[in-house]
Amino acid sequence: MTHGIGAIELVIALLVVALVLSYVARRIGVAEPILFLAGGIAIGFLPNLPAIELSSDLVFLLFLPPILFSAAFFTPIRDLRANIRPILLLAVGLVLFSTVVVGLVAHAVIPGLPLAAAFALGAIVAPPDAVSATAVFERLGAPRRIVTIVEGESLINDASALIVYRTAVAAAVVGATFSPAGAALDFIVVSVGGIIAGLAVGAVITRLLDRTGDSTLETIVTLLAPVAAYLTADVLGFSGVLATVVAGLITGRKAARVLSPDARLMGRGVWTTLIWAINAFVFMLIGLQLPSIIAGLSAYPTASLIWFGFIISATAVLARIVWVFPGAYLPRWLSAGIRAREADPTRRAVFVVSWAGMRGVVSLAAALGLATDFPQRELILYLTFCVILATLIGQGLTLPFLVRRLGLTASTGTDSEEARGRLAGVEAAMARLDRLSQEYPDHLPLIDQLRAGFDHEATHVWPAGDSPLDESEQELLDHRAIRGAVLLAQREATIRLRDGGVINDQTLRRIERDLDLEALRTGA
Numbered sequence: 299m300t301h302g303i304g305a306i307e308l309v310i311a312l313l314v315v316a317l318v319l320s321y322v323a324r325r326i327g328v329a330e331p332i333l334f335l336a337g338g339i340a341i342g343f344l345p346n347l348p349a350i351e352l353s354s355d356l357v358f359l360l361f362l363p364p365i366l367f368s369a370a371f372f373t374p375i376r377d378l379r380a381n382i383r384p385i386l387l388l389a390v391g392l393v394l395f396s397t398v399v400v401g402l403v404a405h406a407v408i409p410g411l412p413l414a415a416a417f418a419l420g421a422i423v424a425p426p427d428a429v430s431a432t433a434v435f436e437r438l439g440a441p442r443r444i445v446t447i448v449e450g451e452s453l454i455n456d457a458s459a460l461i462v463y464r465t466a467v468a469a470a471v472v473g474a475t476f477s478p479a480g481a482a483l484d485f486i487v488v489s490v491g492g493i494i495a496g497l498a499v500g501a502v503i504t505r506l507l508d509r510t511g512d513s514t515l516e517t518i519v520t521l522l523a524p525v526a527a528y529l530t531a532d533v534l535g536f537s538g539v540l541a542t543v544v545a546g547l548i549t550g551r552k553a554a555r556v557l558s559p560d561a562r563l564m565g566r567g568v569w570t571t572l573i574w575a576i577n578a579f580v581f582m583l584i585g586l587q588l589p590s591i592i593a594g595l596s597a598y599p600t601a602s603l604i605w606f607g608f609i610i611s612a613t614a615v616l617a618r619i620v621w622v623f624p625g626a627y628l629p630r631w632l633s634a635g636i637r638a639r640e641a642d643p644t645r646r647a648v649f650v651v652s653w654a655g656m657r658g659v660v661s662l663a664a665a666l667g668l669a670t671d672f673p674q675r676e677l678i679l680y681l682t683f684c685v686i687l688a689t690l691i692g693q694g695l696t697l698p699f700l701v702r703r704l705g706l707t708a709s710t711g712t713d714s715e716e717a718r719g720r721l722a723g724v725e726a727a728m729a730r731l732d733r734l735s736q737e738y739p740d741h742l743p744l745i746d747q748l749r750a751g752f753d754h755e756a757t758h759v760w761p762a763g764d765s766p767l768d769e770s771e772q773e774l775l776d777h778r779a780i781r782g783a784v785l786l787a788q789r790e791a792t793i794r795l796r797d798g799g800v801i802n803d804q805t806l807r808r809i810e811r812d813l814d815l816e817a818l819r820t821g822a
Contacts, residue, residue, distance in 0.1 A: 308348060315341065316578035330574075331427075331581045331658065332694045335687070338585020347586075357663035361576050362456075363524035363542045365659070368573050370453055370546025371520075371553070374802035377446040383636070384447050387625045388651075389454035392618060396424040397462050399617045400610060407609055408677070414470035415673040421463035422665050422678070423614050423685040425455040427658025435654075440706050444647055448654050456660045457492065457539040461485045463664050470673060492537030496544025499527040503545060504552045513560035517568055523549060554793050554806060559814035566811075580659045584686060587662070591683055594676035606677070607684035614685050615655065615693070622652035646704040653700060656689045657682075726791030727784045734780055741780060785817050 319333040341347070378385070401420035405413050426448075435445045465484050503523045510516045524542050531541035553562065595603060626648045630636050665682040668675045789810065796806040 312338075312341070312579065312582050313575075316575075316582060320574070320578070327698065329694055331577060331656075332691055334578055334581035335585045335690055338582035339588055340585070341582070342586040342589045353666065355667075357580070357659060357666070358538070359525065359528065361580050361659060362539070362663065363528040364521075364572060364576060366453065366456070366539060366542045367524035367527070367546035367549075368569050369449060370543045371550035371569075372803070372807070373449060373453065373547065373550065374446065374804050375547060375551055376796075376799050376802045377442065378450050381443060381446050381450060383629070383640075384626065385450035385454065387629075388447070388451040388622070390458045391625065392451075392621045393421075393424045393455050393458045394462065395621050396614060396617045397421045397459070397466075400424070400613050401466075403613045404610060404681070408606060408674070410674070411677075412470055412673050414466050415678070418463055418466040418470055418668070418672075419610070419678050419681060421459050421466055422661050422682050423610070423657055424462075425459040425657070425660050426452065426618075426655040426689070427660060435701070440650070440701055441647065444651060444654075444706070447651060453543045454540075457489065457537045457543070458485070459660070460539060460664065461488050461537060464488075467668065467672070471669065488535070488537045489540055490536075491534060492531045492540030493544050495531035495534060495536055496527055496541035497548065499523070499530055499541060500545040500548030503527075503549055504556050507549075507553075507561075508556040511558070513558055513564050516557055516561035517565045520549065520565055521568070521572070550803065554789070554796070554810060559817040562810065563814050563818070584659070584662050584683070587679075588683060591676070591679050595680055598677065603680065607681060607688075610681045611685045611688035614657070615689065618655040619652040623648055626651075646706060650697070650700055650704065650706060653693055653697060656694050657686045658690065661686055726787040730784055730787035734783055738780055782817070785813055789813055 315337050316334060319337050320330055322328075323330040323333050397417055397420035399420070400423060401413065401417035404419050405411055405416035408416070411419075432445060432449055435448070461484060503519060503526070506519050507516050510519065523545060527542045527545035528538035530538075532538035557565070626643050630640070630642070661682050665679050668678060672678070792801070792806055792809050792813075795801045796803060
C-alpha cells in the first residue's frame with residue numbers, strides 16, 4: 299500500500315536537506331539562509347506533500363524569541379552603545395520611512411488597497427533580517443563597525459516595525475484613519491513597557507543562574523528565558539520583542555559572573571545548534587509557503603502580480619538606500635559634536651550597509667498574522683514573499699561580491715584588544731600568586747610553575763583503594779584551590795576591562811573560553 303509523505307517524515311526530510319545545504323553553503327561560500335529558502339521553494343512544488351501552515355503564533359513565540367535572545371546575548375554592548383545613533387536611525391527612522399514609502403507606493407499602484415492596509419504592508423516588509431548579512435560579513439571579515447550596526451539594527455527594528463504594524467492593522471480592521479500621533483504614542487508606551495518587562499525578566503533570570511549551580515539546569519534556564527521574556531511583555535500588552543532583546547542583553551552582560559564554566563561551554567554548543575535548526579526550519583518553511591500563496595491569487599492576472607511584486611520589492615530596496623546615505627552624513631554636517639566623537643564613514647561602508655537589507659522570518663510572520671478577512675490578505679502575503687525572495691537572493695548573493703569588490707577588510711582592533719585583555723589577566727594572576735605563596739607556603743613548587751606559564755599538569759591522583767588518603771586528598775584540594783584562585787583573578791581582571799569599556803564582550807568571551815577550558819581541565 300502506498301501513501302503520501304506525512305508531516306513527521308517531512309520534518310525529518312527538511313532536517314536532512316538543511317544539513318546537506320549547509321555543507322553546500324560552506325563549500326560555495328553562500329549564506330545558508332539563501333540556500334534554505336531555495337531548497338524550501340523546490341520542495342514546496344513536489345507532489346503529494348502534506349499542507350504545512352506556518353503559524354504566526356509559532357514563529358513569534360517559539361522561533362523569533364530564541365533568535366533575538368541569542369543575538370542580544372552575544373552582542374558587544376560597548377560597541378552597541380558606541381554606535382547607538384546610527385543604529386537607532388536605521389532601527390526606528392528607516393523602519394518608519396520604509397513603512398510610509400512602501401505604503402504610499404502600494405496604495406497608489408494596487409487598485410482597491412486601503413491606505414491603512416498599505417501601511418501594514420509597509421511595516422511588514424520594513425525590518426531587515428540580519429542573519430544572512432552577518433553570515434556574509436563574518437565569513438569575509440568585514441569591519442566590526444559594519445557588523446555591529448547591522449546586528450544592532452536587527453535587534454531593535456523588529457520591535458519598531460511590529461508596533462507600527464499593529465497600529466496599521468487595527469486601523470484597517472476597524473476602518474479608522476491611520477493616525478501618526480496615535481501611532482507615536484502607542485510606540486512610546488509599548489516600547490517603554492517592553493524595556494521594563496525585559497529588565498525585570500533579565501534580573502530574575504540572572505538571579506536564578508547565579509543560584510542554580512548546575513550546568514544542565516543553567517542551560518535550561520537560558521533556553522526558557524526568551525519565551526519567558528516575550529510572554530511576560532506580550533501578556534501585558536507591551537513589546538515582547540524589545541523585552542526579549544533587553545533580557546538577552548542583561549543575561550549576556552552578566553553571564554561572565556553568574557554562569558559556571560561548564561554552563562558557558564555547554565550553552566554555547568546548545569545555542570549554536572538550536573539557532574541553526576531554527577533558521578533552517580524557518581527559511582525552508584518560508585519557501586514551502588509559496589505554492590499555497592500562489593493558489594490564493596487565481597483572481598489576479600499574472601502580469602499584474604509580477605508588476606506588483608517588482609515595484610514593491612524595488613521600493614523596499616531603494617527606500618533603504620535613499621535613507622542610509624543622508625542618515626550617515628547629514629547629522630555629521632549639522633553637528634560638530636558628532637564629527638568630533640565619530641569617525642567619518644566611508645562611502646563604501648555606507649553603501650554596503652544600505653545593501654544589507656535582506657528580509658526574512660519577521661516579515662513572513664507578520665504577514666501570516668493578518669486575519670483571514672483582512673483586506674487583500676493573500677496579495678499582501680504574496681508581496682511579502684516577493685520582497686523576501688528579492689532581497690534574500692538578490693542582495694544576499696551580491697553582498698559578498700560587493701564586500702570583496704569594495705575592499706572592505708576587518709581592522710586589527712579586536713586582536714589588539716584581545717592581547718590587552720590577556721595581558722591584564724596574566725598580570726592579575728601573577729599578583730594573585732604572590733599572595734597565594736603566603737597562604738599556601740607548602741605548595742611553592744606548584745605556584746612557581748604556575749607563575750612561569752600556567753602549564754603545570756596535575757600529578758597527584760587518587761591512590762588505589764576505595765577511599766583516598768587524607769594527605770593526598772588535602773593536597774589535591776589545595777592544588778585546585780590555588781588554580782581556582784588564579785583563574786578567578788584572571789577572569790575578574792578581564793571582566794573589569796570589559797566593564798570599563800577597554801575591551802568588548804566578544805573579546806571577553808574569547809579569553810573566557812580559554813579560562814573555562816582550563817578550569818574544566820584542572821577541576822578548578
